[in-house]
Amino acid sequence: MNTLTLWFHKLGSPPSFYRFAHVLRPWLLTLALIAGVVALYGGLVLAPPDYQQGDAYRIIFIHVPSAWMSLFIYAVMAVAAFVALVWRMKLAEIVAMECAPIGAAFTFITLATGSLWGKPMWGTWWTWDARLTSELVLLFLYLGVLGLFHAFEDPRRGARAAAFLVLIGIINLPIVHYSVEWWNTLHQGTTVRILGPSKIASSMLWPLLLMTLATKLYFGASLLGRASTALLSLERGKGWVQDLARGDTA
Amino acid sequence: MTPGSTAAACLAVLRRDLLLAWRRRGDAALPLLYAIIVTALFPFAIGPEAALLSRIAAGVVLVTVLLAMLISLDSLFRADLEDGSLEQLLLAPQSLTLLAAMKILAHWLTTALPLLLLSPLLAAMLGLPQGAYGVLFLALAVSTPLISLFGAVLTSLTVDTRRSGMLLALMLLPLMVPVVIFAAGAVAAAAQGLPWAAPLAFLGAMLALAVVLAPLACGAALRIALDA
Amino acid sequence: MNDYAANPILLEARALTFTRQDERVFGPLDFAVHRGEAVLVEGDNGSGKTTLLRVLASLLQASAGELRLYDAPLTRAAAAGEILLLGHHLGLKADLTPLENLRYVAGLFGQRRGADASQALASVGLAGFEHEPVRRLSAGQRKRAALARLLIVPAALWLLDEPYANLDREGIALVNRLLERHVHTGGSALVTSHGTVDFLAGSPRRIELRAA
Numbered sequence A: 001m002n003t004l005t006l007w008f009h010k011l012g013s014p015p016s017f018y019r020f021a022h023v024l025r026p027w028l029l030t031l032a033l034i035a036g037v038v039a040l041y042g043g044l045v046l047a048p049p050d051y052q053q054g055d056a057y058r059i060i061f062i063h064v065p066s067a068w069m070s071l072f073i074y075a076v077m078a079v080a081a082f083v084a085l086v087w088r089m090k091l092a093e094i095v096a097m098e099c100a101p102i103g104a105a106f107t108f109i110t111l112a113t114g115s116l117w118g119k120p121m122w123g124t125w126w127t128w129d130a131r132l133t134s135e136l137v138l139l140f141l142y143l144g145v146l147g148l149f150h151a152f153e154d155p156r157r158g159a160r161a162a163a164f165l166v167l168i169g170i171i172n173l174p175i176v177h178y179s180v181e182w183w184n185t186l187h188q189g190t191t192v193r194i195l196g197p198s199k200i201a202s203s204m205l206w207p208l209l210l211m212t213l214a215t216k217l218y219f220g221a222s223l224l225g226r227a228s229t230a231l232l233s234l235e236r237g238k239g240w241v242q243d244l245a246r247g248d249t250a
Numbered sequence B: 001m002t003p004g005s006t007a008a009a010c011l012a013v014l015r016r017d018l019l020l021a022w023r024r025r026g027d028a029a030l031p032l033l034y035a036i037i038v039t040a041l042f043p044f045a046i047g048p049e050a051a052l053l054s055r056i057a058a059g060v061v062l063v064t065v066l067l068a069m070l071i072s073l074d075s076l077f078r079a080d081l082e083d084g085s086l087e088q089l090l091l092a093p094q095s096l097t098l099l100a101a102m103k104i105l106a107h108w109l110t111t112a113l114p115l116l117l118l119s120p121l122l123a124a125m126l127g128l129p130q131g132a133y134g135v136l137f138l139a140l141a142v143s144t145p146l147i148s149l150f151g152a153v154l155t156s157l158t159v160d161t162r163r164s165g166m167l168l169a170l171m172l173l174p175l176m177v178p179v180v181i182f183a184a185g186a187v188a189a190a191a192q193g194l195p196w197a198a199p200l201a202f203l204g205a206m207l208a209l210a211v212v213l214a215p216l217a218c219g220a221a222l223r224i225a226l227d228a
Numbered sequence C: 001m002n003d004y005a006a007n008p009i010l011l012e013a014r015a016l017t018f019t020r021q022d023e024r025v026f027g028p029l030d031f032a033v034h035r036g037e038a039v040l041v042e043g044d045n046g047s048g049k050t051t052l053l054r055v056l057a058s059l060l061q062a063s064a065g066e067l068r069l070y071d072a073p074l075t076r077a078a079a080a081g082e083i084l085l086l087g088h089h090l091g092l093k094a095d096l097t098p099l100e101n102l103r104y105v106a107g108l109f110g111q112r113r114g115a116d117a118s119q120a121l122a123s124v125g126l127a128g129f130e131h132e133p134v135r136r137l138s139a140g141q142r143k144r145a146a147l148a149r150l151l152i153v154p155a156a157l158w159l160l161d162e163p164y165a166n167l168d169r170e171g172i173a174l175v176n177r178l179l180e181r182h183v184h185t186g187g188s189a190l191v192t193s194h195g196t197v198d199f200l201a202g203s204p205r206r207i208e209l210r211a212a
Helices: A003-011 A014-046 A055-087 A090-122 A130-150 A155-188 A202-234 A239-246 B006-023 B029-046 B050-073 B075-083 B085-091 B096-125 B130-157 B164-175 B177-191 B197-225 C049-056 C098-109 C117-123 C139-147 C169-184
Strands: C009-020 C023-034 C038-042 C064-069 C083-086 C157-161 C188-193 C205-208
Touching: A003 A014, A014 A055, A014 A090, A014 A202, A014 A239, A055 A090, A055 A130, A055 A155, A055 A202, A090 A130, A090 A155, A090 A202, A130 A155, A130 B164, A155 B130, A155 B164, A155 B177, A155 B197, B006 B096, B006 C098, B029 B050, B029 B096, B050 B075, B050 B096, B050 B130, B050 B164, B050 B177, B075 B085, B075 B096, B075 B130, B085 B096, B085 B197, B085 C083, B085 C098, B096 B130, B096 B197, B130 B164, B130 B177, B130 B197, B164 B177, B177 B197, C009 C049, C009 C188, C023 C049, C023 C064, C023 C188, C038 C049, C038 C169, C049 C083, C049 C157, C049 C188, C098 C117, C098 C139, C139 C169, C157 C169, C169 C188
Parallel strands: C038 C188, C038 C205, C083 C157, C157 C188
Antiparallel strands: C009 C023, C009 C064
């Protein structure tokens, strides 16, 4: 067994994961904050106004990374769900379930910023744009996972049921996306493109990419925090948690 | 047929569910009445103008059928859970996939088939153009099994939870968006005299996959939800 | 009484434990059930008797320990056809008659050679009620209708959860008769009860579960 597999095994043990998360989280959060502030400065202040949309386009610095995160988190959630179901791993169950609220939040931010962008651009708070509509369906998928998880009294059973739902969702996600795209062309004729021309100026690109990094770091920090808390709650009867509560160093 | 063989078990499950539905055949009328009433609400809501109603006819019929099936799906496994027969089903030596498939088939026969036969009436209430009736029937014939199959998998996950009806709606309706889009799209196209086969072919492909995969997923979901 | 100790072991449990949400429901349990043996599982309400039976039937996965059937690990596939569980909920459809319920069970689990559904119902004292929907039967009659399946379905191991509940003295005697016949023909049984019941005309081997 090479060192990577060994490390992964160790990570799966609740006390080790808790320690790992506890140490790593402040770093991720700090880096995320720094990256986020710099990215926002770059996007809101440094980058020039868009040729067509003026200053209103600047919302993409939040909208686009949020959209990417909403999909990325679902993918992470699906991997964790798969591991949870196949290997019945407690930590994987926790990680999968704690991804859901973060993913839902990012999806909501995507929809809200998309709506805010739509108002000055097309004069309406909501357009049935193919991508926004797919995001809306994605939000419902996240909410479904959350709802199913919380409907069970036993969190482990609930996590497994919700994990199954996640996998069903991810298989259907491409179908939903394709059907919404088709529907959009059918009923509107021309696709409304929210992101402007495909070529994007470098002065606009780097804040976007940096913001993407910031959101990823934030996701990591948030996930570690939530998972640690959930782990404590799930393992509350165990010795290592009691030691921790009593203030002994583990 | 020897008792205990796979064929006997499948027939036993199918026969039992059909018999149960027949014993409560009054209940079978409820989804139908629901569909009629909901369809009738639309003219009240948006006015009796014929052109507008006929434009939305395809979509409204499809959504109404979907909602009617949603209501009946929740009880697919619930009664069996409460009287202990679900437990026995899980203990049966035959493949749970096949037995689940039989239950889904019984559900479709007793819930969706009546709705399918009712659909021309619903369409007529909203003035669907004549040329589209055949396509409507075909579209429903392909989409209602999809609703039954997907619905069965999802209702298995919620079999032992409270508020399962609302939860089922939250989980099932997003996944049914493609079905609604393609089915209603096909019928609307037919109503305008445009080609309608492509979306239905796509639904047919989805159905072929679902027929094979959904019963398997349903069995797995039951075991996961009941911690078996 | 049956001398079963010489018979081969049908079911064996080693360090069998079940926990739910970090609370121990039962275990670790060690026991073996021979062919031709009937065992009484005793314990107060909440001591995990029903859960134990469901684990033995492979409806639930044990949290720790080992279960062996015919000296091979107990899997769902191995249990099928060998183990019959009569649970708390009787598994009867209220809208169907006892006869229809039995036909369904036979279709699923098979039928003993020479067994007949009407005869089975008569043996359990439901002659004349075969065509009455279960909904209209009394609690005791429903129990008898559920017990009838013991005469129809072939199974080596019976797991009976509170079989005496809702039965009058005749009903209790019926259950004991069925158990007697079963172990005489080499079958085994695990029976739960929270009252003191003796069957097999003496003291059966007992497993005690203490509430956690």
